[in-house]
Amino acid sequence: MTDDTQLNAPDSPERRSLLVTAGASVAALGLATLSGRAVLAQTTAEWDKTFPKSDLVEHSKVSFANRYGITLVGDLYIPVNRSESTLPALAVAGPFGAVKEQSSGLYAQTMAERGFITLAFDGSYTGESGGEPRFVASPDINSEDFMAAVDFLGLHDLVDRERIGVIGVCGWGGLALNAVAADKRVKAVAVTSMYDMSRVNARGYYDAMTDEQRNERLTRLSLQRWDDASSEAAPARDGGLPETLDGIDDPVITMYWNYYKTDRGYHPRSANSNGGWNITSAMSFMNMPQLTYVNEISPRPALIIAGSEAHSRYFSEDAFAAAAEPKELVIIEGADHVDLYDQVEIIPFDRLQAFFDRHLA
Numbered sequence: 001m002t003d004d005t006q007l008n009a010p011d012s013p014e015r016r017s018l019l020v021t022a023g024a025s026v027a028a029l030g031l032a033t034l035s036g037r038a039v040l041a042q043t044t045a046e047w048d049k050t051f052p053k054s055d056l057v058e059h060s061k062v063s064f065a066n067r068y069g070i071t072l073v074g075d076l077y078i079p080v081n082r083s084e085s086t087l088p089a090l091a092v093a094g095p096f097g098a099v100k101e102q103s104s105g106l107y108a109q110t111m112a113e114r115g116f117i118t119l120a121f122d123g124s125y126t127g128e129s130g131g132e133p134r135f136v137a138s139p140d141i142n143s144e145d146f147m148a149a150v151d152f153l154g155l156h157d158l159v160d161r162e163r164i165g166v167i168g169v170c171g172w173g174g175l176a177l178n179a180v181a182a183d184k185r186v187k188a189v190a191v192t193s194m195y196d197m198s199r200v201n202a203r204g205y206y207d208a209m210t211d212e213q214r215n216e217r218l219t220r221l222s223l224q225r226w227d228d229a230s231s232e233a234a235p236a237r238d239g240g241l242p243e244t245l246d247g248i249d250d251p252v253i254t255m256y257w258n259y260y261k262t263d264r265g266y267h268p269r270s271a272n273s274n275g276g277w278n279i280t281s282a283m284s285f286m287n288m289p290q291l292t293y294v295n296e297i298s299p300r301p302a303l304i305i306a307g308s309e310a311h312s313r314y315f316s317e318d319a320f321a322a323a324a325e326p327k328e329l330v331i332i333e334g335a336d337h338v339d340l341y342d343q344v345e346i347i348p349f350d351r352l353q354a355f356f357d358r359h360l361a
Contacts, residue, residue: 068141092107099122115357146183196318295324
């Protein structure tokens with residue numbers, strides 16, 4: 001029997017074998033999602049996460065529906081030692097294109113060790129969750145996914161529905177802020193390595209996209225819809241990572257590759273490491289700014305965390321500037337964007353716990 005330490009070693013062939021096996025074990029589930037039918041949560045005997053299992057929490061697979069009738073699948077983490085009849089709870093998702101077996105699950109399990117009931121879930125059309133076609137992203141539907149997770153938590157017998165918070169990582173950080181601005185049930189929100197997916201799609205990195213380039217891109221995407229609609233094949237995808245770094249000198253691609261395409265963070269169901277998104281997903285993000293009403297999170301608090309060396313840092317700083325008080329901006333010195341996915345010695349879990357202890361009291 002291979003122990004968790006061996007399975008999570010960076011160069012562990014046993015871990016890669018287990019993850020591939022886990023991916024194969026859910027093949028029938030994947031076929032169900034392609035059909036557009038509801039997906040049932042399935043608990044597997046093997047631990048299929050990219051992080052070690054904690055003995056301090058109880059883990060179970062759960063499923064719940066969003067407002068559009070799409071069945072979402074999540075991992076529920078409950079502290080083993082509970083001193084209260086009901087506990088505060090956190091809905092967790094991200095990074096963009098990742099699955100609950102990666103960063104969001106690590107955040108969820110760690111926060112459960114610290115006394116919260118937590119739910120890490122796959123967004124619509126991805127991972128083990130339902131929806132057809134696969135690999136679609138939407139600023140509306142994915143914001144709704146967070147609200148549906150709050151629905152689920154608020155109906156759980158062990159959750160105090162007056163003490164529910166949200167954590168979003170990377171692209172799901174922007175979605176978290178968008179969802180919480182509208183969903184007044186959420187009492188506090190924290191985001192790490194936040195991306196504004198609407199802004200980066202609509203304007204490019206650092207807002208460098210010209211009006212002409214935007215028009216050209218939207219024209220290409222519009223024509224792609226005819227190609228997709230006229231074909232019986234799955235919609236065309238784009239944005240995945242290369243199989244190797246041969247000839248690649250882009251530091252951002254290299255950073256993502258070193259997480260998603262290595263034993264550090266690889267998972268067979270992760271969209272970012274397995275081919276990217278449907279090309280036309282970008283259209284809705286380009287046309288629907290997510291953070292228009294970020295100031296309406298107030299008077300509920302927002303904690304925004306970014307690495308000092310992250311290429312995405314400006315998203316966090318600008319969201320912080322647009323948000324109203326109470327708000328906190330924490331810059332982790334020396335950290336890049338992906339460090340806050342999984343580097344437990346860098347992720348400020350003490351700060352996250354203190355934030356939610358204070359605001360979900």
